[in-house]
Amino acid sequence: MNFSIHTWNVNSVRARADHISHWLDTIQPDLFALQETKVTDDLFPTSLFEKKGYGIEFYGQKSYNGVAIGYKKSKIFSPTSVVKNNPLFVDDQARFLASSFEISTGFTIRLVCIYVPNGSEVGSDKYHYKLDFLDSLTDFLQLELKTHENICLLGDFNIAPADIDVYDCKIWHEKILCSKAEREKFNKLLALDFLDTFRVLNPTKQMFSWWDYRQAAFRRNLGLRIDHILTTKNLFYSINKSGITTEIRKREKSSDHAPCWVEITI
DNA sequence: ATGGCAACTCCAAGTTGA
Numbered sequence: 001m002n003f004s005i006h007t008w009n010v011n012s013v014r015a016r017a018d019h020i021s022h023w024l025d026t027i028q029p030d031l032f033a034l035q036e037t038k039v040t041d042d043l044f045p046t047s048l049f050e051k052k053g054y055g056i057e058f059y060g061q062k063s064y065n066g067v068a069i070g071y072k073k074s075k076i077f078s079p080t081s082v083v084k085n086n087p088l089f090v091d092d093q094a095r096f097l098a099s100s101f102e103i104s105t106g107f108t109i110r111l112v113c114i115y116v117p118n119g120s121e122v123g124s125d126k127y128h129y130k131l132d133f134l135d136s137l138t139d140f141l142q143l144e145l146k147t148h149e150n151i152c153l154l155g156d157f158n159i160a161p162a163d164i165d166v167y168d169c170k171i172w173h174e175k176i177l178c179s180k181a182e183r184e185k186f187n188k189l190l191a192l193d194f195l196d197t198f199r200v201l202n203p204t205k206q207m208f209s210w211w212d213y214r215q216a217a218f219r220r221n222l223g224l225r226i227d228h229i230l231t232t233k234n235l236f237y238s239i240n241k242s243g244i245t246t247e248i249r250k251r252e253k254s255s256d257h258a259p260c261w262v263e264i265t266i
Numbered sequence: 267a268t269g270g271c272a273a274c275t276c277c278a279a280g281t282t283g284a
Contacts, residue, residue, distance in 0.1 A: 213271035
């Protein structure tokens, strides 16, 4: 059985309704995680997904943040063990959503969708909040690993893991998204038992997932790779391909992020 | 040196993002 997992920071699920609709039609993701939905749960546009045959779990708040996990109903069973926010991290912002999916008998994937804080500026209060968020995430996953062999940690990490993931590493040296401490937190996550699927499957490829709206950054390909799909090594053995759907960033009124994906055969 | 764009919000100028 083949299936795909995607992650996309949509920068408002309501403002991006047409894009999401088009994306579901053309890409037909089997499982997906969304970030920056920017809407409270009572106003979440469930029907946008339901009418295309998708189920959707969501956890949001007013104006900012917000995460969701969707699944193709004809192929994937309903989620179990849904967790909203990391139980080890007191947070008034909606940035974390986990759920388990039984793909086939005996093969379950634990999906952990995250929207890591941006961090604003190195050394700021928001920066320390970001680092704390990542520490608690690491603690959470360490516990999850005791009971799950197939974990997929995906979302907007707001970290460019290495210089190859940045269009100009001199400009971004020790800037937010690229600082040593942020990269160390990323590597600490990997050290638990995870692999950065895109980088392992495309070792020398420079490809980005985010481009600033300003300065015609997308046209000039001035981007960073800050959205990621990490999997446990056990799950990684089933992955064939990992990529980024940059076409979608070309469209009018697009999100500033492009969706990232993996293809899996079990 | 700064802003540039886009989405949000008690509807409109301030906040946030990356």
